[in-house]
Amino acid sequence: MELRHLRYFVAVAEELHFGRAAARLHMAQPPLSQQVRALEAELGVALLHRTTRRVELTAAGSAYLQRARAVLGELDDAAHEAQQVAAGVVGRLVVGCVGSATYSLLPLLARGLTRELPGIEFSFRGEMLVPDQVLALQGNDIDIALLRPPVHDTLIQTSILRHDRLVVAVPDDHPLAARRRVRVAQLADVDLLVHAGRPHSVMHAEVVRLCRQAGFEPRFRAEVGETSTLITLVAGGLGAAVVPEPVTALPIQGVVYRPLVGGGRVALAVAHRRDREEAHLRRAVEAVRRLVDPS
Template sequence: MELRHLSAFVAVAEELHFGRAAARLHMTQPPLSQQIRQLEKDLGVALFERNTRSVQLTAAGRTFLGPARDALAAAAVARRAARAAGRGEVGAVSLGFAGASSAVTLPVLTRAVAAELPGVEMTLRGPWYSGEPTGRIAEGTLDLGFATVSGTRGLASRLVRRDRLMVALADVHPLAGRSEIELAELAGERFVAFPAGRGSEVRELFVSSCLDAGFMPTVVQEAPDSFSLLAMVGAGVGIALVVEAAQSIRLDHVTFVPLAEPAPVLPVSLVWRQGDDSAVLRAVLDLAEQVLPTPAD
């Protein structure tokens, strides 16, 4: 039994006329009659009563009509689903993000996917430190991620944002009212920071920037995430260098002051595996190029 046989049967059953059914199917009457005979042979029953003046469904034909329509409808759904998957319009993509450094880019992409690719399921993984998603993408446990890239082989990336470092201070700190701060002015300060050795590019950039400014920062306490870090700042434990996207975390008693230019910059890239031929991933990447274009220098 083939789908073309079911299509031929439904057309004849609805038209009750072989000539009209053949015209509806854009074919001639002899091959249509042959398909009906083949279907009846496969089923072992007569589906139509024919004479020179009329065509009528048999009891078996009337019983078979509903399931035949259902089978054709299911085949049409399957065909549409396969074609949509081939175009990347349906499927699933896992997306990793890195805390505050993804606070601006993440909602832009996920909202665009929800609006433009409603058949794509985005599974969010994180938050992690900014260097972590690259390893997970490389090992194949993550499809796509917002991350900094440090030359990991086998990965492709595109810059989507440059995040400047800022100073986060308690609102009672003597420098809290300044319009900008020179990094060298912070040489005697106590700092809170993300843990060393955990893949935090923010921590590495913070330390290297302080060394470039002529001092080794004194880290008095470490925090596992941006919220905890800023809570410690507000409590007066120390100050912190954070990405400007961290301003999206609203906490009482914390203020942000820009660093004097040229301020250290953390690049944020969209990262994926080279050679990944997933159609749904390509659709998401194409959409990301529209909503998160590479920033100008």
């Protein structure tokens, strides 16, 4: 049995006329009649009752018509779905965000990606450190990452979205809170809170680099994994924290943010596996670029 046999039978069963069915199928009537008889012979049942004046479905033919329509409908749906997947119209993607992007960009991305790519189902994981994002990309636990480069794994492709200034978060009753801006050297005698210093933790390495460049070793009071926890500990008076400026979108009572003179900027990039070629993934990465930098 071939799919064309099902299509031939359905056309005849719906038209109840071999001539009209043949015209609908763009074929001659005799081979159509032969193919339907071959189908009946293979099934071992009569699907049609034929007379010189009309064609009618048998009881077996009526039952077979329902199943044949369902099979052909499923095949058509499968073909349509495959075409949509190939075009990048549908799919599922998980986006992982570093802490600063969680607060400043995740709401924008959640709305914007859903609006621009309505057929793709997005889920988001926030408050991820860069090492965790790289591991998650390697294991396909996330599909796209908004992270702070550098990433040293050549499997991961990154594209810079923007550069964010660094600021310092201090308790509102700290002497540095009274200043309009803070120089890196003024952090020499301050207890610092920092993101966990796992291998290649970008912000941990950047804070160490800034402090040493200013001529002192940082005095770390605590290392934490989540930006929200970091800022909460600042509010609790445990110390100050150097963070990217988008973290200021996380307002917590008891914390003030001051520009960090000499702190420079840190890059924010969108990343994905280099060997992932799915159309919906590529479309989503382009959409992220547009949403983060509309210019």
